Amino acid sequence: MNDDEALSANAWGPLALAPSIGVVGLGGAGSEAVQDLTALGIPGVRAIAVNTDAAHLLRTGVEERILLGHRELRGRGSGGNRALVLRAAEEGKEELLRRLESLEIVFLLAGLGGGTGSALLPFLTRALRSTDTLAVPVVFLPFQVEIDNNQTRRDNVEATVSELEQMGGLLVALANEKLRRFETLPIHRVFQVRNAYLHSLVTSLVDMVENPSQLNVDLASLKNHLRDAGLSTLLVGEYHISEPERLVQQALTDSLLDFHLSDRPSALVHLDGGSNLTLRTLDRVLRTLSERLNQPDRLVFGTRVRPEPREVVHLTAVIGGLKTRSVREALESTNEITRPVFVH
Numbered sequence: 001m002n003d004d005e006a007l008s009a010n011a012w013g014p015l016a017l018a019p020s021i022g023v024v025g026l027g028g029a030g031s032e033a034v035q036d037l038t039a040l041g042i043p044g045v046r047a048i049a050v051n052t053d054a055a056h057l058l059r060t061g062v063e064e065r066i067l068l069g070h071r072e073l074r075g076r077g078s079g080g081n082r083a084l085v086l087r088a089a090e091e092g093k094e095e096l097l098r099r100l101e102s103l104e105i106v107f108l109l110a111g112l113g114g115g116t117g118s119a120l121l122p123f124l125t126r127a128l129r130s131t132d133t134l135a136v137p138v139v140f141l142p143f144q145v146e147i148d149n150n151q152t153r154r155d156n157v158e159a160t161v162s163e164l165e166q167m168g169g170l171l172v173a174l175a176n177e178k179l180r181r182f183e184t185l186p187i188h189r190v191f192q193v194r195n196a197y198l199h200s201l202v203t204s205l206v207d208m209v210e211n212p213s214q215l216n217v218d219l220a221s222l223k224n225h226l227r228d229a230g231l232s233t234l235l236v237g238e239y240h241i242s243e244p245e246r247l248v249q250q251a252l253t254d255s256l257l258d259f260h261l262s263d264r265p266s267a268l269v270h271l272d273g274g275s276n277l278t279l280r281t282l283d284r285v286l287r288t289l290s291e292r293l294n295q296p297d298r299l300v301f302g303t304r305v306r307p308e309p310r311e312v313v314h315l316t317a318v319i320g321g322l323k324t325r326s327v328r329e330a331l332e333s334t335n336e337i338t339r340p341v342f343v344h
């Protein structure tokens with residue numbers, strides 16, 4: 001075999017040059033979020049909506065649409081009934097997994113409180129975790145008023161969050177209550193603000209593993225890191241290159257996430273900057289993060305330096321070793337929007 005032959009993909013069999021990625025909306029809120037992500041642009045990513053509500057599915061502009069449980073629920077949604085959705089999910093499990101099996105990273109999105117998204121999110125996360133696919137569940141926690149006087153909704157939220165937290169692995173939790181600072185905007189615009197933030201989380205993670213860096217963090221190293229990291233979450237930040245400490249501060253506090261650290265935190269950090277990104281800046285970012293996380297057990301980092309100089313540096317971080325809390329705590333802690341994300 002000559003060099004040309006040896007380097008051709010045919011000689012090596014099928015090669016995975018870039019991971020295949022999907023965003024999957026579960027239920028009404030999840031599907032709407034997928035639509036917003038698509039509108040903001042997620043090139044190369046498959047967009048899928050799964051719902052028990054046929055009318056909602058027909059309305060959504062998501063390219064691939066899957067109606068679940070049409071025999072039992074007749075396309076009318078679950079009306080908040082998790083148990084009915086779970087039964088339909090068991091029946092449709094093989095077909096659902098078959099539709100997702102070629103994907104290497106799957107973001108699963110759901111607004112908690114209803115029946116469909118709240119039931120399908122832990123169900124599919126668990127099913128995918130026994131495959132090679134990296135499942136990233138994303139939950140939207142409802143506004144406090146939605147659950148204050150509605151025990152069914154509250155129970156649905158509690159059951160789903162605790163199941164996901166017990167499962168460990170990557171979990172993104174975005175609290176609607178933290179959007180109160182935008183309360184003078186129309187409601188759909190408020191959700192768009194949240195979805196724009198989610199868009200930055202999704203594209204940052206995809207970009208980190210898809211595009212080669214000088215110090216590379218690829219999908220295999222991310223999966224390796226997550227294996228021992230326990231419950232983990234994703235952070236992003238972007239700041240002027242002259243203030244690395246502010247970059248870390250911004251990523252930790254200016255988010256819609258709310259988690260507490262255990263005594264064994266870990267971090268995988270990726271910095272993306274211009275040709276003016278120095279070792280000193282990298283060092284200041286890592287030191288600040290390390291301090292804020294109370295000296296993590298493991299700190300892995302990667303960097304990508306672009307050929308041209310840049311005023312800003314972009315940070316993507318996977319923080320592991322988070323503590324599971326009671327859901328009451330999770331919901332109550334969202335009342336204060338200025339509170340730092342990580343509280344020791």
Ligand SMILES: Nc1nc2c(ncn2[C@@H]2O[C@H](COP(=O)(O)OP(=O)(O)OP(=O)(O)O)[C@@H](O)[C@H]2O)c(=O)[nH]1
Pocket residue numbers: 026027028029030032033052053077078079080081110111112113114115116117118141142143146191
């Ligand atoms: N962004 C957005 N959020 C919604 C929408 N509809 C409901 N929500 C919120 O999302 C949470 C879950 O509601 P849905 O997504 O409608 O529930 P579902 O998963 O479809 O479940 P069922 O309809 O009960 O089968 C609730 O807190 C809602 O207030 C929507 O169209 N867009």
Ligand SMILES: [Mg+2]
Pocket residue numbers: 027028053056077078114116
């Ligand atoms: Mg619905």
